[in-house]
Amino acid sequence: MSQAIIRANGVTKSFGKGKKTVTAVEDFNLLVNAGEVVTLVGPSGCGKSTVLNMVAGFLPASSGQILLEGVPVTGVEPRCGMIFQAYALFPWMTVRENVEFGPRVNRLPRVERLKRARRYIEMVGLTGFEHAYPNQLSGGMRQRVALCRALANQPEVLLCDEPFAALDAMTRQVMQEELLRIVDQSGQTVLFITHSIDEALILSHRIVVMSARPGRVKKVIENNLPRPRHVDVQLGDDFLRMKRGIWKLVEEEVVDSMSYGN
């Protein structure tokens, strides 16, 4: 039943030339199955974003291969919907125009577009704000629009680059539960980057802990905590035990990366 959506085989990415070459990601292997939520966790600078940008096709791998449904990624991939930390909404478009953007550039008929926009706007709870501009919305609502815009394009995978990192703690909590609800409802495959262990534990089926630079897979952890993961789950013994375990793994890397710096 489980079908591989993303497969990374021995992916390496280096930047720069000659002596100044920096290897951001080395021999990185990853498998994300259909309907799975996988989070990449690691200290800053461990190459998490680089991995995501390679999957999205923004960056070419130096060596190795990334397959999306068995087909190698060679250019910018519209089958991946990306959610950026900085929202990346088009300021000159209303909420609905932002959401409609993907279907519009993909030449979906107007009626179909409107129907789809309405459906996803309702799904993320933005009904009534269709004609607002992004600068009239709060951070949480902007990220809802970004999520909505990505979903409306019906991507194979949702790629999330620390999308909630700029939100305040309470909004973040709400958005995490919201994302979990939508993902569980639609069976959306998600690859999610975060440096928050809590966030990884709340959202994912599997957690990939990355090592400090160069980024490799340090450990893959199955996350079988019951869903939905409300606050009572987040305060339960299982959650805390897993959190402690992951923190130990990450801590070594953080210490490591700090001694690298400077």
Add this chain to the structure above:
Amino acid sequence: MDEQPLDLWTVAVIGAAAVVVFLAAWEIVVRIGLIDAFFLPAPSTIVQRAYQMAAEGERILLHDVWKSATRVLIGFLLSALVGVPLGLLMGMSKYVRAALNPIVSIIRPLPALSWIPLSMLWLGIGEKQKFAIVFMGCFASVLVYTVAATLRVDVILQRAARNLGASRLQVIRHVTLPGALPNILSGLKVVLAIAWTCVISAEMVGANSGLGFRIWTGKEWSDTGQVLVGMISISLTVLILDILFRGVEWLLLPWQREETRA
């Protein structure tokens, strides 16, 4: 941090009061002979002179304003018509930028005034020469502002659009153009003021109508009243054009309406 900003009404009242005080002081120093009325006529004299020039006998004032304003607008629009597309091209292609930058850097430092001899030789002192002077005075600035505006469009927005399936052409149309528009418009607003200095200089050197010509002949005939009427007419016309320009911005940038009000 400043306290609460003043509301529009209060600002208007304070401003108007200051103008009245200023004019009264001016009137008084001239009437009691502290300043020779020949060098600086009193406001009441200027108003009288303006009335003569506008309504009685000569009826030249509005004609002059009209002449100067059309010269400014036509020269300005021509420079925008050529400069904006070329600037966009330069902003979007590093090759075009590399090719045109040297030429722009040679033309840009030249004051519009320095073009007067050549332009008179080529075009005489008719309307075409005035348009040419304004064009030469504005063109390089339009170009530079447009290039800067294009380069300042957030890369992440272009990425987001590509990710949603937009082709390179669609990115230009839906992201680069609207993204650069606000800064292009504020650049054009600055250039519009430059266009006025160009036209006034050109009219002083060789013309038989327009505000620059009127100011210059006022000086020749020792009619300081006429000089000042001409100068104030420039101020008022520029002010009105500026308000019109804001209207254009309001129409073209609906997503910034909230911000400008704040």
